[in-house]
Amino acid sequence: IRVGYPEVIYCEGKELEHLKKIVEDMLKLDKNILATRVSKEAYRAICEVTDNLIYSEVARICVINPKDIKKEGLVAVVTGGTADIKVAEEAAITLETFGNNVDRIYDVGVAGIHRLFNNLERIRKANVVVAVAGMEGALASVVAGLVDVPVIAVPTSVGYGANFNGLSALLTMLNSCAAGVSVVNIDNGFGAGYIASLINKRVAEGVE
Amino acid sequence: IRVGYPEVIYCEGKELEHLKKIVEDMLKLDKNILATRVSKEAYRAICEVTDNLIYSEVARICVINPKDIKKEGLVAVVTGGTADIKVAEEAAITLETFGNNVDRIYDVGVAGIHRLFNNLERIRKANVVVAVAGMEGALASVVAGLVDVPVIAVPTSVGYGANFNGLSALLTMLNSCAAGVSVVNIDNGFGAGYIASLINKRVAEGVE
Amino acid sequence: IRVGYPEVIYCEGKELEHLKKIVEDMLKLDKNILATRVSKEAYRAICEVTDNLIYSEVARICVINPKDIKKEGLVAVVTGGTADIKVAEEAAITLETFGNNVDRIYDVGVAGIHRLFNNLERIRKANVVVAVAGMEGALASVVAGLVDVPVIAVPTSVGYGANFNGLSALLTMLNSCAAGVSVVNIDNGFGAGYIASLINKRVAEGVE
Amino acid sequence: IRVGYPEVIYCEGKELEHLKKIVEDMLKLDKNILATRVSKEAYRAICEVTDNLIYSEVARICVINPKDIKKEGLVAVVTGGTADIKVAEEAAITLETFGNNVDRIYDVGVAGIHRLFNNLERIRKANVVVAVAGMEGALASVVAGLVDVPVIAVPTSVGYGANFNGLSALLTMLNSCAAGVSVVNIDNGFGAGYIASLINKRVAEGVE
Amino acid sequence: IRVGYPEVIYCEGKELEHLKKIVEDMLKLDKNILATRVSKEAYRAICEVTDNLIYSEVARICVINPKDIKKEGLVAVVTGGTADIKVAEEAAITLETFGNNVDRIYDVGVAGIHRLFNNLERIRKANVVVAVAGMEGALASVVAGLVDVPVIAVPTSVGYGANFNGLSALLTMLNSCAAGVSVVNIDNGFGAGYIASLINKRVAEGVE
Amino acid sequence: IRVGYPEVIYCEGKELEHLKKIVEDMLKLDKNILATRVSKEAYRAICEVTDNLIYSEVARICVINPKDIKKEGLVAVVTGGTADIKVAEEAAITLETFGNNVDRIYDVGVAGIHRLFNNLERIRKANVVVAVAGMEGALASVVAGLVDVPVIAVPTSVGYGANFNGLSALLTMLNSCAAGVSVVNIDNGFGAGYIASLINKRVAEGVE
Amino acid sequence: IRVGYPEVIYCEGKELEHLKKIVEDMLKLDKNILATRVSKEAYRAICEVTDNLIYSEVARICVINPKDIKKEGLVAVVTGGTADIKVAEEAAITLETFGNNVDRIYDVGVAGIHRLFNNLERIRKANVVVAVAGMEGALASVVAGLVDVPVIAVPTSVGYGANFNGLSALLTMLNSCAAGVSVVNIDNGFGAGYIASLINKRVAEGVE
Amino acid sequence: IRVGYPEVIYCEGKELEHLKKIVEDMLKLDKNILATRVSKEAYRAICEVTDNLIYSEVARICVINPKDIKKEGLVAVVTGGTADIKVAEEAAITLETFGNNVDRIYDVGVAGIHRLFNNLERIRKANVVVAVAGMEGALASVVAGLVDVPVIAVPTSVGYGANFNGLSALLTMLNSCAAGVSVVNIDNGFGAGYIASLINKRVAEGVE
Ligand SMILES: Nc1ncnc2c1ncn2[C@@H]1O[C@H](COP(=O)(O)O)[C@@H](O)[C@H]1O
Ligand SMILES: Nc1ncnc2c1ncn2[C@@H]1O[C@H](COP(=O)(O)O)[C@@H](O)[C@H]1O
Ligand SMILES: Nc1ncnc2c1ncn2[C@@H]1O[C@H](COP(=O)(O)O)[C@@H](O)[C@H]1O
Ligand SMILES: Nc1ncnc2c1ncn2[C@@H]1O[C@H](COP(=O)(O)O)[C@@H](O)[C@H]1O
Ligand SMILES: [Mg+2]
Ligand SMILES: [Mg+2]
Ligand SMILES: [Mg+2]
Ligand SMILES: [Mg+2]
Ligand SMILES: [Mg+2]
Ligand SMILES: [Mg+2]
Ligand SMILES: [Mg+2]
Ligand SMILES: [Mg+2]
Secondary structure, three states: OOOOOOEEEEOOOOOHHHHHHHHHHHHOOOOOEEEEOOOHHHHHHHHHHOOOEEEEOOOOEEEEOOOOOOOEEEEEEEEOOOOOHHHHHHHHHHHHHOOEEEEEEOOOOHHHHHHHHHOHHHHHOOOEEEEEEOOOOOHHHHHHHHOOOOEEEEEOOOOOHHHHHHHHHHHHHHOOOOOOEEEOOOOOHHHHHHHHHHHHHHHHHOOO | OOOOOOEEEEOOOOOHHHHHHHHHHHHOOOOOEEEEOOOHHHHHHHHHHOOOEEEEOOOOEEEEOOOOOOOEEEEEEEEOOOOOHHHHHHHHHHHHHOOEEEEEEOOOOHHHHHHHHHOHHHHHOOOEEEEEEOOOOOHHHHHHHHOOOOEEEEEOOOOOHHHHHHHHHHHHHHOOOOOOEEEOOOOOHHHHHHHHHHHHHHHHHOOO | OOOOOOEEEEOOOOOHHHHHHHHHHHHOOOOOEEEEOOOHHHHHHHHHHOOOEEEEOOOOEEEEOOOOOOOEEEEEEEEOOOOOHHHHHHHHHHHHHOOEEEEEEOOOOHHHHHHHHHOHHHHHOOOEEEEEEOOOOOHHHHHHHHOOOOEEEEEOOOOOHHHHHHHHHHHHHHOOOOOOEEEOOOOOHHHHHHHHHHHHHHHHHOOO | OOOOOOEEEEOOOOOHHHHHHHHHHHHOOOOOEEEEOOOHHHHHHHHHHOOOEEEEOOOOEEEEOOOOOOOEEEEEEEEOOOOOHHHHHHHHHHHHHOOEEEEEEOOOOHHHOHHHHHOHHHHHOOOEEEEEEOOOOOHHHHHHHHOOOOEEEEEOOOOOHHHHHHHHHHHHHHOOOOOOEEEOOOOOHHHHHHHHHHHHHHHHHOOO | OOOOOOEEEEOOOOOHHHHHHHHHHHHOOOOOEEEEOOOHHHHHHHHHHOOOEEEEOOOOEEEEOOOOOOOEEEEEEEEOOOOOHHHHHHHHHHHHHOOEEEEEEOOOOHHHHHHHHHOHHHHHOOOEEEEEEOOOOOHHHHHHHHOOOOEEEEEOOOOOHHHHHHHHHHHHHHOOOOOOEEEOOOOOHHHHHHHHHHHHHHHHHOOO | OOOOOOEEEEOOOOOHHHHHHHHHHHHOOOOOEEEEOOOHHHHHHHHHHOOOEEEEOOOOEEEEOOOOOOOEEEEEEEEOOOOOHHHHHHHHHHHHHOOEEEEEEOOOOHHHHHHHHHOHHHHHOOOEEEEEEOOOOOHHHHHHHHOOOOEEEEEOOOOOHHHHHHHHHHHHHHOOOOOOEEEOOOOOHHHHHHHHHHHHHHHHHOOO | OOOOOOEEEEOOOOOHHHHHHHHHHHHOOOOOEEEEOOOHHHHHHHHHHOOOEEEEOOOOEEEEOOOOOOOEEEEEEEEOOOOOHHHHHHHHHHHHHOOEEEEEEOOOOHHHHHHHHHOHHHHHOOOEEEEEEOOOOOHHHHHHHHOOOOEEEEEOOOOOHHHHHHHHHHHHHHOOOOOOEEEOOOOOHHHHHHHHHHHHHHHHHOOO | OOOOOOEEEEOOOOOHHHHHHHHHHHHOOOOOEEEEOOOHHHHHHHHHHOOOEEEEOOOOEEEEOOOOOOOEEEEEEEEOOOOOHHHHHHHHHHHHHOOEEEEEEOOOOHHHHHHHHHOHHHHHOOOEEEEEEOOOOOHHHHHHHHOOOOEEEEEOOOOOHHHHHHHHHHHHHHOOOOOOEEEOOOOOHHHHHHHHHHHHHHHHHOOO
16 A cells, blocks of 8 residues: 555664665565665765765655666656755655656745745746745745745754744644645655655546 | 635634625625534524525524535445434535535444445446444444545544544544544534545546 | 833733723823733723723734824735734734734745745835744845845744744744844734834934 | 552663662562663663563563462454554553553554454453553544453554644553543553553452 | 444534434444443433433433343442532443443542552453543552453543643643553543453453 | 852863852852762863762762851761662752751662651651652652651653653652642752752741 | 631532521531621521521631631731732631631732732731732742731732633642742632631630 | 845754855855854864854854955843853844844843842943843843833743753743733744844944
8 A cells, every 4th residue: 555666664763774674675576666764884885785875964864675666747856945955855765756747946935035035936947846945834824925836844953942843833833824834744845755755647648 | 726616614613793794795796605613693693694505503604695506426425323413414515516526325334234235336337435433433444444535534523432533433433444434523514525526427427 | 211102011920900990090091002912801801991992802812092193114024824824913912002003924834935936025015024924934044145135024823733832933033044034922913013112213213 | 459460660860770679679579570761771770689580672661589470351452553562562461460461562653443343353352451552542432442351552652743742652552542541641551551461360360 | 334233423512403313213223332421402402302211311321222241250340439420420331331330439539549459350350441530530540450351541620720621631641651551532431341351351252 | 048058069061160169259258168960081181180079979069168067956868779879968968058957768679668657757857858769759649648847859861761860850749649749850859959959948946 | 636716617519408598507506607608698598597697798708607806916918909809818817717817918919019019017016917818829938028027919810811720820839939829729818818817816725 | 035144044953064165155245244052063063165154152152254244233131040151142142243232141040030120221332132041041131120111031041850851931021011022932042133223223223
């Protein structure tokens, strides 16, 4: 009951030996494997199993046994600041590995809102927008007020003090005064990419 | 910059005179008007302006100046219990007024999970699922583990004690261990219906 | 050690007899009296003492013994929605009673951000902006990113669910990614008006 | 006034010298000693006192001076994911050391609910179920809806973001819509094992 | 998959017409019906369907169509204060309707701990203890330190201020320093009675 | 406006150079100096200034330039467990340095309440009791129900999970159902010792 | 094991019939009876039992069967504002009924700190200070910095918004940067009076 | 749309290579550059780009490419304790770099309120006061009650236990009973300096 093609491993909290075992087993399936939350140690452990892999340090993602993927449709991934990029890349690489075209539009938060406006035409071309923002997280509402497609909002833990590790952005996004926004867990780039992929591919492929 | 056809009024906290004025103005546009969070008092105030309207007491929604709406695609609206139906109906009527076919599957929560399994074929026919649940809100995860379409989760404030007015269900849904879930505000049936409509119609119509 | 001219009474939680006594005593001073958080019952009690007063039901404010006030400078009071107006009016009337010119610019929240842009020239004329918003409270950040004057942000309790009675807007405003914002208590229109008056008048009058 | 046979030491926060002294004293009693929350340092300290002990690194438990234990009845320990196993093992080893038969059924969470159904017959054989889950913690409700025995739920701190270190799973379990669930502290495998042992042994032994 | 004999209806939030319909349907089964959270209005509605019922106003419980129930084993229900009795009675009547002998020992909280000691022999005769307490909720720990049977703790919302509607007692009980305690939701007398019944009856009947 | 004799330095967060400077200056006053929250690094820094000092590693306190102190009256310091001793010692040494006799009665928490009863005569001899406890913090209520003197309660951060770093014990103590308890900050042994000293000395010396 | 002379009844949540019964029983003892949290309905119920009583509506306290009380020592009760007086009076009348002289010094909060300074000589005459304040609750710290006697701080629920029903004042008081402060529950005037009485009487009477 | 002259870089969470690139680009503009939240590593990285810079280790600020700045008006920066100085210096250096005269008045908190009074004349000379305090944060209210200029309050995370990383001081400041206070995020010295600069310069320069 799993959509899309790659197998997925969530590495956080897995023992390295256990992890290597999982990767070895999956390699037999001859499919793309997407490993998320891959620390440098976990990356090195996986390298002992295979060297046929691509590692994004910023996204903490490994695409193992990478195969050619046919990409469809379009998803825009936007961020408020540069510190949100690590979460955005988790979403973007997830999207690409699941077969979606991605347009990355970073650092367009509301402190300098003209940069958002300058990119509006690009954003409007997408079937879904993934909006990634920390601190006050206002980006998702502003974007949803400007586009007609679903916005998947990802609060990040970027910030300090009354940010309470992402609670501030999370509440902002849940209370969006613009309709068309739904929200995933704090820093959950994978989750946002996954649901955005479900939507975009269904639009691109039409109903079977 | 509003998708779909109806005009929307959020009645909560609006003075009755102000509300009547808004309705009067909108009636000139000759479109469907969807009024949400309509108390009985607000309903009576709107009736003074026009009697061409349908009121759902349970959903607290008025469809004013109702026009024939062409319905497309399919959205499943599921609830955990019967007390969640008022929020589910807010979603369902929103969806219908925006031109979506809706399949209502109520009271299929995890306390009696066989009822959910009995309805799985119906749920799997939809382009999007809106999952509405209070108390522990486990329904959204369970459904997402069983279907391949996006699940829009709506936590409700149904429950008491450590439920903290819906916080429990909200956190459950944000932490879903099954991928493919995104979440709207507590009791926000309208918001769930709106984003589900954006998704379903884009799928049904294909990309322009 | 009190700036400005009017005496101030905070009526919440004061017994009606006690309140009437305070008003009677203050009337001897022959000054403007600003009473805040005036319920209808409190209003009626004050009317028994004097009929020389103006009551704003929406702001729940009485200006008692109203005198001609010389108005200086300019403060812009902006709101996200119409439900925020009651808090905004508490700020605006406080400002006027303390001798400030006020420009009211209501319902310009981020769900329809073009209305904010259409009013930017008016807002930029002010020495201070009071930004009043509930739900996700993004207005304050967006405004602060667009103007060069201090923004006093007032979170309101407008909203429901994960809004937690204004906590959502409060956290948003404290975490503003645009600099130049400081924040008062939830629904504290009086407090925002008071500090905005301190700033505006000092600018208008210059340093003594 | 302590049930069962082993002596118990909770090592967290105890100075190593103090800990060694306690172990030495207890050894005189010639009984099983169950030490919980044993860090590697604490383990090494205990080894200086005796080498007659078994250490489970994953459960962070030492059984010191292990004696033959007669095991009675049956308790099922189930987990949602693999990261919950460390807490589950704390429960399982506690149960065994107190004289209970244990059936371990791990990684049967609601994201892949068929694995739970495949194991239902095994689970139903137990006198008590200990259900261990992090993230959204839905496992306890689902199990309780499917079995007729008491379910002791253990929320774990597995997860991130809006999980708030286990708060999410804790609230889910307290709000279970299926009756028959009671809850212990986050990550408290020992506590769950202890009360499950009280129940299972009383059932197995009958009332004296 | 329901243990015990009575049917259960949770009345909170059910429309009166809906409730009457449910009762009518259940009456056909010729079984005990236990209705919980029965307001006076709900009670009157049920009376329109049948007059063969017993209402406990303090427990807000109706036993409809009451049949002779064979009672087994023993459960002690203890409370800290007199204000906790309404929750305790919800547990006690649930227990009796499910076929358990109940010993009620009320108002034995830690402020006057000698009353608890005076009743220790009675408490120790039970197979399970249901400990109901509000305010600081210390009763559950103290009892668990004194008995060898499982303690099901029910925090109540009795108290004010930093009690935060039962949160204080809930946290106390979850953090019990005495082992053998597990916890249900705030004010959830029914849930405590239900799980205590599962335990007591299994002990009394032995394993089949 | 400082009671008692010693000078007090709170070392947390002070730069080492700054700290040495403060100690040097105070040494000129020829008085006892009580330094709290003294890390090993801070201790070493102070040693560079003077070697006339006593360091309690467990209490993280230095008494610098120790002078003979006349001790009066009696304060009992009790703890629930052994992990609370570090906070209790902060209180006890503070009390002694301020000139109070102290009776330490440790590890008498409610999990084994007979140990508390065995020490009741000693506790009742004191003019004030300082009750130090973590986890569920029930000790303070139980003690206050048994003695007729003021109880100063100190919640500790000992525990895990739903303890929330001492919040659980703090709330328990604030909600004590036994009168005669007041509470200081989590882990604030110094603060408890200070106010207990104010009370005990005033009693011992009588009113001047 | 109760100090002082009067019997005490906490009326909140007690059924009226139950309350009358308790009062009747206590009247036989021929002692002062202090009933707290007495609503008007409860007052009327008590009047049916006896007319020998004094009711303070503001403090919601009844002194039933009032006897001559010898008053000793001195306790100062201070408040920040006038809205805190109802809690202060609960403390003051409790103190008087337990045999303490009380000096009431109200409305001396930090917004107009000169009023506090004008009353410093009176405050310093007391053996204990009860400091009652809502909103930001700074009064307790400021007073403790100015006097050498123990300060019992009572946070009140006076305020709104980010006051969170007294949480703000509670946290302020627990974090007092001036030593010599301990804290009771929000709005707990009785508790503050009780412990202040324990202290004051012990000082006044000397150690037996 | 940025006021004042320097460019600003927030270094937290920026990769060192990225940071060096930003500094290099900005150096071309021949302006002051203010870098905040500069760790020692970040400082060393910047030194590789230019050695024309001043580093304040305590404020974690670099002024890069420092130019002569004309200073206007006056802002007072006050702190409660010495541990608050690091946040205060972030505000003070921000103010100076933006062209404001600054008067630093440190360690004048309410535990020793006479030091505040001794400095009142200096504080009253300022156009704005920045009040920095941790623990209970009462300083802002007390200062606002004593001066007629706007007070920008900065809660700090200094403290422990029920301080909850600055939440206590934050709530205190938001609930100030003295009018004229507005609040920035916990530890946000830069934000306070920025808005204080906006106010002071506008006053000093008059309206253009
Ligand atoms: N970053 C992530 N956050 C949350 N869930 C994830 C993440 N990455 C992967 N997952 C989920 O974890 C599942 C794999 O978990 P596991 O079987 O424990 O490796 C995938 O199917 C995803 O649903
Ligand atoms: N709406 C309000 N919210 C908070 N404080 C207020 C409000 N209105 C007035 N105040 C403050 O209350 C003071 C008067 O309080 P009082 O002496 O109790 O009437 C004024 O000086 C203001 O500082
Ligand atoms: N007081 C209560 N609190 C929580 N759950 C309850 C309560 N009373 C009954 N229930 C549960 O609610 C179920 C019936 O719900 P319903 O079908 O909505 O009437 C029962 O099987 C119980 O599990
Ligand atoms: N452990 C502690 N917790 C809280 N406050 C303390 C502690 N130790 C000392 N203090 C207070 O800190 C003051 C000294 O602070 P300082 O002037 O910063 O050294 C003393 O007078 C005490 O009131
Ligand atoms: Mg939109
Ligand atoms: Mg799915
Ligand atoms: Mg700006
Ligand atoms: Mg069951
Ligand atoms: Mg026990
Ligand atoms: Mg006592
Ligand atoms: Mg003092
Ligand atoms: Mg002022």
